[in-house]
Amino acid sequence: MYSLRFFNPSFYLWQAYLFLPPYANSSAMTRYLIAALPPESIAEPIWAYKRYVSEHYGSVRGLRVLPHITYVSPFTLSEKVPISSLAQQLESFLGSFQAETIQLTDFGYFSTNRGHVIYVAVEKTERMEQQYLTLDAFVRESLQVSLPPIHSVFTPHLTIAYRDLSRRQFEQAWPYFEQESFSARMPLDALWLLQHTGKQWEPLRKFDFASNA
Structure with missing residues (x-):
């Protein structure tokens, strides 16, 4: 069973960004996110897990x-x-990335005194790591975007329960996922620009990698 137990402050910093309340001057600013989205065949069981932790353990943030x-x-x-x-620059840059198929295997968690996160674990590849680092540098330097500190360790994952799980709820929920198995092969052939509507994240633009163009 795959699990990860370490304190990663930068991970929790950007997790907090996901659920910030609407900006006081929301008409002037728009929030974006760049991410890989799984195909529906993988997304469906993950949504089912999100509903499970919401119904049984009260973690509702994952549904958002x-x-x-x-x-x-x-x-x-x-x-x-x-x-x-923005889209033109991202399209040009991401068009040089090479596609691959990645493995999703079982579940892991992050746990600190600030909260607990349960997720589907991704087996990180060297290509993923390099793409993550180069994209972060491109967004900061070429697009001149201000970002929270880069994660000291890149831990790709698909979150099921966000840190609205109390310690008691986590201790009840984790044994279920610890014995649960999950395995899927996910094509990593594009990244998406997502925009926050004020209530939720919506896919805005898709950027295909080189071998998928």
Whole structure:
């Protein structure tokens, strides 16, 4: 069974970004996220797990976010920035990435005194790691976007229960996932730009990798 137990402050920083309340001047800023989205055949069972933890353990935040693997943490841009310009730059950059198929295997968790997260574990590849690092640098330097600190360890995953799980709820929920098995092969051939509507994340633009163009 795959599980991960370590304190990763930067992970919790961007997790908090996912659920920030609407901005006081929401008409001036828009929030974006860059992520890999699984096909429906993989997303469906993950949604089922999200509903399970909501119904049995009271973790509802997972239902607000579609299944995804985060590559660039949530960031904000002025609504005056043309989305076409952002999309064009991302399309050009991500078009050089090479596609691959990745393995999703069982479940893991992050646990600190700030909360607990349960997720579907992704077997990280060297290509994923390199793409994550180069994309982060591109967004910071070329797009001049302000981001929270980059994760000291890239742990790709698809979250089921966010950190609204109390310790007691986590201790009840984890034994279920610890004995549960999950296995799927996921094509990693594109990344998506998602936009926050004020209530939820919505896919906005898809950027195919080189071998999928």
